[in-house]
Amino acid sequence: MENIKSKKIQNIKYNKDKIIVRIKDLFFYYTGVPVLEDINISVWQNDFLAIIGPNGGGKTTLLKLIVGLLKPSGGIIEVFGSSIEMGRRLIGYMPQNSTFDLEFPISVFDVVIMGRYKGTMVRYSKKDVKETINTLDTVGILKLKDRHIGELSGGQLQRVLIARALARNPKLLLLDEPTSNIDTEMLQSFYELLVKLNKRMAIVFITHDVGAISVYVKNVACLNRKLYYHGSKEGSLGKLAEAYKCPVEILAHGIPHRVLGRHGK
Amino acid sequence: MEIFQYEFIKNAVITAVLINIACGIVGTFVVTKRIVFISGGISHAAFGGIGLGYFLGLDPIITAIPFSILAAFGIGFIAKKTKVGEDAAIGILWAIGMSLGIIFINLTPGYAPDLFSYLFGNILTIPFNDLIIMVVLDMIIVVVTILFYKEFKAISFDEEFSKVAGVPVDLLYFLLLGMVALSVVILIKVVGIILVIALLTIPAAICRQFTNNIKTMIFLSMSTGIILTISGLWISYILDLASGATIIMVLGLAFILSYLAKYLFLSIKKYKSSKEFCK
Numbered sequence: 001m002e003n004i005k006s007k008k009i010q011n012i013k014y015n016k017d018k019i020i021v022r023i024k025d026l027f028f029y030y031t032g033v034p035v036l037e038d039i040n041i042s043v044w045q046n047d048f049l050a051i052i053g054p055n056g057g058g059k060t061t062l063l064k065l066i067v068g069l070l071k072p073s074g075g076i077i078e079v080f081g082s083s084i085e086m087g088r089r090l091i092g093y094m095p096q097n098s099t100f101d102l103e104f105p106i107s108v109f110d111v112v113i114m115g116r117y118k119g120t121m122v123r124y125s126k127k128d129v130k131e132t133i134n135t136l137d138t139v140g141i142l143k144l145k146d147r148h149i150g151e152l153s154g155g156q157l158q159r160v161l162i163a164r165a166l167a168r169n170p171k172l173l174l175l176d177e178p179t180s181n182i183d184t185e186m187l188q189s190f191y192e193l194l195v196k197l198n199k200r201m202a203i204v205f206i207t208h209d210v211g212a213i214s215v216y217v218k219n220v221a222c223l224n225r226k227l228y229y230h231g232s233k234e235g236s237l238g239k240l241a242e243a244y245k246c247p248v249e250i251l252a253h254g255i256p257h258r259v260l261g262r263h264g265k
Numbered sequence: 266m267e268i269f270q271y272e273f274i275k276n277a278v279i280t281a282v283l284i285n286i287a288c289g290i291v292g293t294f295v296v297t298k299r300i301v302f303i304s305g306g307i308s309h310a311a312f313g314g315i316g317l318g319y320f321l322g323l324d325p326i327i328t329a330i331p332f333s334i335l336a337a338f339g340i341g342f343i344a345k346k347t348k349v350g351e352d353a354a355i356g357i358l359w360a361i362g363m364s365l366g367i368i369f370i371n372l373t374p375g376y377a378p379d380l381f382s383y384l385f386g387n388i389l390t391i392p393f394n395d396l397i398i399m400v401v402l403d404m405i406i407v408v409v410t411i412l413f414y415k416e417f418k419a420i421s422f423d424e425e426f427s428k429v430a431g432v433p434v435d436l437l438y439f440l441l442l443g444m445v446a447l448s449v450v451i452l453i454k455v456v457g458i459i460l461v462i463a464l465l466t467i468p469a470a471i472c473r474q475f476t477n478n479i480k481t482m483i484f485l486s487m488s489t490g491i492i493l494t495i496s497g498l499w500i501s502y503i504l505d506l507a508s509g510a511t512i513i514m515v516l517g518l519a520f521i522l523s524y525l526a527k528y529l530f531l532s533i534k535k536y537k538s539s540k541e542f543c544k
């Protein structure tokens with residue numbers, strides 16, 4: 001049973017420069033008011049897409065729809081050319097707010113290896129252990145691996161969650177505000193890590209950090225109930241701000257990519 | 266007389282071991298997943314099934330099993346799929362189940378069973394048949410847990426992520442609730458509703474303070490449960506008190522002591538490290 005499943009996943013069509021997430025005419029309502037309206041967006045193989053937008057703009061909701069935690073009220077989401085249930089096995093997802101109990105008796109290592117889950121009746125193999133160790137090392141928390149999950153700082157916990165998303169070696173990494181707790185010193189190396197990872201996986205991340213966008217990212221999407229802009233970041237950020245009241249930071253900083261670009265280098 | 270008493274105690278000890286195998290496993294997940302109150306709801310709703318059994322003239326266990334499994338799924342369904350508060354749903358099923366049980370028993374002509382024994386059970390008068398049933402229950406629970414350990418751990422820790430990672434979350438959640446229901450019903454007959462809840466939660470709650478690992482917690486809870494149950498039995502025998510209630514008092518006392526022990530342990534650790542810091 002399990003073999004059939006994993007074979008199917010490998011057979012999912014998967015080329016370079018291909019669209020891996022296709023969202024068409026997406027609507028979403030929690031209650032009466034639409035949170036997302038008429039969203040059309042595609043994510044490409046090797047994409048490095050930043051989603052920006054004000055608080056409550058629907059960014060988290062959009063990611064939850066892509067991984068199937070929420071069901072669209074209208075429209076279509078296709079992941080790796082197939083249904084979400086199939087396609088999401090190639091996705092690594094890091095939520096904005098973790099829903100778990102910090103008192104839960106579990107170590108950092110055991111949390112991260114859950115990212116490598118393959119199916120019922122399949123044990124974690126030596127390779128899973130090795131990959132988990134590697135991932136912990138990649139995000140710089142290997143020495144915390146036996147720590148209880150409740151004994152971490154906010155930034156350390158965030159890295160655990162990034163590691164859990166990365167552990168399965170996904171083809172698409174979805175990160176919901178991965179940098180909100182990362183210190184400025186780590187920030188640069190974190191983005192450099194993303195750039196490195198981007199060579200082998202597409203990355204979509206939500207951020208309020210406009211500086212990063214101007215330096216590292218390939219594409220930008222601006223979400224505030226509707227998708228106001230989607231495309232290359234070049235020369236667009238300033239205009240975006242004026243036209244669509246998109247994120248506060250942009251408004252405050254004027255044309256941030258120039259200013260912050262200098263910082264970055 | 267003496268041998269008879271010995272037989273008594275032997276069965277009670279075996280019972281203590283068998284019960285705590287089930288409770289150590291199921292209780293660990295109940296406590297870490299924070300569904301203690303759900304388990305309380307299930308066990309009281311099961312009372313309706315017990316009453317139905319008397320009314321129909323069947324072995325109460327036979328009617329209580331489907332009854333409590335339905336109650337478990339009902340609570341699970343309401344908690345997951347509707348916006349009625351989970352706690353409200355539990356409260357409602359809890360009350361309805363108990364009342365149904367009493368009404369069924371009222372309607373049953375003649376013989377009125379000892380309701381008190383369903384609250385506190387009687388671990389000292391376990392018939393051999395019930396021991397067999399408990400062995401079967403333990404085997405089911407152990408096998409299911411070995412098969413789905415990884416998943417139970419994952420959904421107890423983080424349902425949302427488990428779902429994204431491809432764990433069949435809803436199915437396993439219902440399986441877990443089913444396991445709770447099954448243990449509760451079978452153990453009610455043996456030790457009563459109140460002791461079931463105590464044995465599910467107290468050993469696990471004690472042990473959670475001392476480990477960061479679910480597997481360790483399961484084995485610790487089992488052994489703690491066994492030791493405390495047998496100590497309680499022993500004390501009740503010496504002081505000639507009701508066994509179920511005495512066991513619960515011992516469990517409660519142990520919890521308080523363990524809490525103090527943990528507190529003391531942490532203070533000593535803090536004190537030591539602050540001393541090192543000053544050097």
Ligand SMILES: Nc1ncnc2c1ncn2[C@@H]1O[C@H](COP(=O)(O)OP(=O)(O)OP(=O)(O)O)[C@@H](O)[C@H]1O
Binds near residue numbers: 035054
């Ligand atoms: N579970 C929920 N039930 C009802 N409404 C919700 C729920 N979650 C979010 N919302 C609403 O949906 C809208 C979008 O929320 P979402 O979390 O997607 O915003 P966001 O863009 O991620 O914001 P932030 O930058 O603050 O993280 C908000 O107006 C919010 O109030």
Ligand SMILES: [Mg+2]
Binds near residue numbers: 059060061096176
């Ligand atoms: Mg958000």
